[in-house]
Amino acid sequence: MRTPNISEPNTSPQEKPAIELIEQDGQVTLSIGGEQAMQAWERDLMWASADLLCEYGKDFYEVGLGLGLSALRIAGNPATRSHTVLELFEEVEDLFRARHPHLPDNLTVERGDFFERIFELPSESFDGIFFDPALDMEVWTDAELWARVMPEVVRVLRPGGVFIPFFSTKPELRGQYLPHFRRIRVERHPFVAYDTTEYTHGGTTGDAFIQCFLKD
Numbered sequence: 001m002r003t004p005n006i007s008e009p010n011t012s013p014q015e016k017p018a019i020e021l022i023e024q025d026g027q028v029t030l031s032i033g034g035e036q037a038m039q040a041w042e043r044d045l046m047w048a049s050a051d052l053l054c055e056y057g058k059d060f061y062e063v064g065l066g067l068g069l070s071a072l073r074i075a076g077n078p079a080t081r082s083h084t085v086l087e088l089f090e091e092v093e094d095l096f097r098a099r100h101p102h103l104p105d106n107l108t109v110e111r112g113d114f115f116e117r118i119f120e121l122p123s124e125s126f127d128g129i130f131f132d133p134a135l136d137m138e139v140w141t142d143a144e145l146w147a148r149v150m151p152e153v154v155r156v157l158r159p160g161g162v163f164i165p166f167f168s169t170k171p172e173l174r175g176q177y178l179p180h181f182r183r184i185r186v187e188r189h190p191f192v193a194y195d196t197t198e199y200t201h202g203g204t205t206g207d208a209f210i211q212c213f214l215k216d
Helices: 040-054 069-076 090-099 143-156
Strands: 019-024 027-032 035-039 059-063 082-087 107-111 126-131 157-165 183-192 205-214
Touching (some): 019 090, 035 040, 040 157, 069 082, 069 107, 126 143, 143 157
Parallel strands (some): 059 082, 082 107, 126 157
Antiparallel strands (some): 019 027, 183 205
16 A cells, blocks of 8 residues: 555645654565555565666656665666656655765755645656655545646656556556556566565565556
């Protein structure tokens, strides 16, 4: 699920959830609001998503820093000229910078709320967007919100650009994005999660699906 309880897209300082990095028994978990937001076993899936994104250009944007697995992979791709990551929570960025004090020159981490920032980004400014924020389930299921936001995502993408949300362990297309793209590329990858992982569908092993939505 990867849906920590942050309540709303715009989270005030008083409502900020507890954020911590838990390293125990060889497992690494980013916890937001007491729930598993991301775990290090996802590395290969995040790298596959990043590599797929980088096939489509040289300037990229990412929503949600997490453990920084995809951010570093995208910035490290020889094709990447610039990569900007938008992160809502200061604590998440601080944890990332503590583990990675020396970042690539082409990687920029910005603070902000995606549901505000997307309306401010210039049209046709990025070749690809990787989307992996920690959002409450009420946000994910808010049809009116996505109907407002997704046309802006398409606007920001250059022709031929792509929008890649985080992988799914359900073999179904993401309904929030589906109406806004005519072409979708899907890749299937096996995964093995931790035995403590709570957010995968159908168990801790199986197939994950990376969905790549292409702008005509």
